[in-house]
Amino acid sequence: MNGIIPTLDEAKRQAKRLRADMAASGTDLSHGRSLEIVAHQHGYRDWNTFHAAIGNGPPREEARRTCAPVEIGQTVRGTYLGQPFLGQVLSVHMMGTPARYAVEIDFDEPVDVVTFDSFSSFRKRVRTTVDAAGVSTSKTSDGEPHMRLIL
Known part of the structure; x- marks a missing residue:
């Protein structure tokens, strides 16, 4: 399709139109099968995978105006609790407000x-919430952000 994931309602309307068009041409199609075909048209293995990708995300227009600071699979560097790190982004999810993202990062080397x-305590994988600039919303007791991504 056009590379933009539709909202859940749009995807269901596409499946409904497909089913109606197929019925008009003499081919009966179940509702479930039409959902599967729509998922395939958008490049997904099945409806469940497509539905998970759509999630409860923002409407398309809002998604176009905001952009996560990182992408899944991207190698990033920055600081976590004042310690430098290099790691890979495992997940990125938009939070309730458009400029906040839940990010999970797997560090190449554990960070103390x-x-x-x-005393030491090492972390290899962390989850935190960052803004569009890659700075965490949580802060240490001295006011420094938990994480700063160098973008």
């Missing part, structure tokens, strides 16, 4: 998240 000299 404790500043106390006689």
Whole structure:
């Protein structure tokens, strides 16, 4: 199709139109089969996978105006709790407000998240919420963001 994922309602309307068009040409098509065909037309394996990709995301116009700072599979660098890291983005999800994204990153090397000299605690994979600039909304007690992505 055009590369833009439709909303759930749009996808269902496409399936309904497909079913009606096929019936008009003499071919009966179940509702479930028409949903599967629409999913395939958008490049997805099946309706369940397509439905998960659509999710409860924002309407298309809002999605066009906002853009996540990172993409799944992207290698990123930055700081986490003041420690530098290099890692791979495992997931990105738009939160309730358009400029907030839940990001999960797998660090190449574990990061020590404790500043106390006689104790360490390492993290290899973290989840945090960042804004469109890649800066986390959560802050440490001294006011520094938990994560800063260098974009």
